[in-house]
Amino acid sequence: MYKLRMFNMKWQLLNYFLISSLITVSSIYIVLEYFKEELTSWEFRLWFAAAILVACLTVGYIATKRWQRKVDELHLAMLEISKGNFASRIELEPVEPFLYLYEAFNTMASAVQERVQLLQKFGEAEAIRDQELTENAVMEERRRLARDLHDTVSQELFAIHMSASSLPKILERNPDAASGVMNQLIQMSHHAQKQMRGLISQLRPIELNDMSLQEALEKWFPEYCRTHELQGQLDVVVGESMSEAIEHQFFLIIQEGLANVIKHASAKQVRLAIHEREHQYVLQLQDDGQGFERSDIPSASHGLSTMRERAQKLGGEVEIDSKPGAGTRVRVKIPRFAEEPSGLTLVREDERNEH
Incomplete structure (x- = not known):
C-alpha cells in the first residue's frame, strides 16, 4: 500500500x-x-x-x-x-497523494496526546501523594509552633498577669511607682501581641480548603497584595473542568511566583491571570519590577526551577520573559484534555480491584 x-x-x-x-x-x-x-x-x-x-x-x-x-x-x-493543541488532526480525503503522510501524522498526534494525558494524570496522582506527605510535615510544624507559643506568648501573658496582679498593691503603697509598672504592662502586651500575630500567620497555612482555585485566589490574593504593599490585579476565568491536582499545582506555582516577586523584583504592581482555553490552561504572572537577564534565569532563583518542575509534572511548560528594568512575566501552560484515555481507565480499574 x-x-x-x-x-x-x-x-x-x-x-x-x-x-x-x-x-x-x-x-x-x-x-x-x-x-x-x-x-x-x-x-x-x-x-x-x-x-x-x-x-x-x-x-x-x-x-x-x-x-x-x-x-x-x-x-x-x-x-x-x-503549541500544545494535541487534539489537532488533518482531515483525510479519499483521493489524496499525501494520504500516507497525513495518516502517519494523525497516528503520531494521537499517540502524543494519549501519552501527555497519561503523564498529566500520573502527575496529578503524584501531586496528591506529595500533598499527603506534606500534611504530615505540616502537623509536625504545628507542634513546633505550639511549643513556641508556650515558650513565648504564654510566658509573656504570665508576666503580664503577675504585673497586673501586683498593681493594686503598688497603687496602695507607692502610687508614684504605678506609672512605671503600667508602662511595663503596655510594652509587654504590645510585644505579646506582635508575637501572637506572627505565630497566627504561621498557623494559617495557605490552602484551598475545599474551595475552587478561583474562590481561593479571590479571597487570598488581594489580602496578600495589601500585606506586602502591592497593587494587585486578578483576572481568573476557569470552568469546573480543572482537576483538583492542577488547581493545587497552580496555587503552589502562584505562591512561589509571588514569593519571588516580593524577594527579588522590588515591584509595585503585579497582575495574575488564569484563562481556560480549548486545549490549555494558561497562568500568567507579571510584575513591573527590576527584571533580570535571560542568561541568569537558571541561577536567578530556586523558585523558578521549582515552578518548572511543578508544571512538567502535569505535561506543561513554563515560559519566562524578563529584561532589566522592564519587569518579569511568567507564563505557565498546562494541557487540557476533554476526556481520559482508555489506558488510564484500565489502570484505575486495576487499582480498585487490588484494593
Missing part, C-alpha cells in the same frame, strides 16, 4: 511534466506545420517562445500551488501540536 501511494505521487508529478511537454511539442508542431513562413520573423519567434514559457509556467504554478497547499496543511498541524 505504501509503495502504491508513493507510485501515485510520482505519477501525479509525471502528469504535470507530461502536460507541459505536450503543450511544448504540440505548439512546436503547429508552428512548423502551419507557420513556417512566420518563423523567419524574429518577432514571431520571440512571441512563440514567450507563449510556450507562459503555458509551462502556468502548469507549473498550478502543480506547485496544489502541493504547497498540502505541505502547508501539514505544517499548520505541526505548529498546533507544538
Whole structure:
C-alpha cells in the first residue's frame, strides 16, 4: 500500500511534466506545420517562445500551488501540536497523494496526546501523594509552633498577669511607682501581641480548603497584595473542568511566583491571570519590577526551577520573559484534555480491584 501511494505521487508529478511537454511539442508542431513562413520573423519567434514559457509556467504554478497547499496543511498541524493543541488532526480525503503522510501524522498526534494525558494524570496522582506527605510535615510544624507559643506568648501573658496582679498593691503603697509598672504592662502586651500575630500567620497555612482555585485566589490574593504593599490585579476565568491536582499545582506555582516577586523584583504592581482555553490552561504572572537577564534565569532563583518542575509534572511548560528594568512575566501552560484515555481507565480499574 505504501509503495502504491508513493507510485501515485510520482505519477501525479509525471502528469504535470507530461502536460507541459505536450503543450511544448504540440505548439512546436503547429508552428512548423502551419507557420513556417512566420518563423523567419524574429518577432514571431520571440512571441512563440514567450507563449510556450507562459503555458509551462502556468502548469507549473498550478502543480506547485496544489502541493504547497498540502505541505502547508501539514505544517499548520505541526505548529498546533507544538503549541500544545494535541487534539489537532488533518482531515483525510479519499483521493489524496499525501494520504500516507497525513495518516502517519494523525497516528503520531494521537499517540502524543494519549501519552501527555497519561503523564498529566500520573502527575496529578503524584501531586496528591506529595500533598499527603506534606500534611504530615505540616502537623509536625504545628507542634513546633505550639511549643513556641508556650515558650513565648504564654510566658509573656504570665508576666503580664503577675504585673497586673501586683498593681493594686503598688497603687496602695507607692502610687508614684504605678506609672512605671503600667508602662511595663503596655510594652509587654504590645510585644505579646506582635508575637501572637506572627505565630497566627504561621498557623494559617495557605490552602484551598475545599474551595475552587478561583474562590481561593479571590479571597487570598488581594489580602496578600495589601500585606506586602502591592497593587494587585486578578483576572481568573476557569470552568469546573480543572482537576483538583492542577488547581493545587497552580496555587503552589502562584505562591512561589509571588514569593519571588516580593524577594527579588522590588515591584509595585503585579497582575495574575488564569484563562481556560480549548486545549490549555494558561497562568500568567507579571510584575513591573527590576527584571533580570535571560542568561541568569537558571541561577536567578530556586523558585523558578521549582515552578518548572511543578508544571512538567502535569505535561506543561513554563515560559519566562524578563529584561532589566522592564519587569518579569511568567507564563505557565498546562494541557487540557476533554476526556481520559482508555489506558488510564484500565489502570484505575486495576487499582480498585487490588484494593
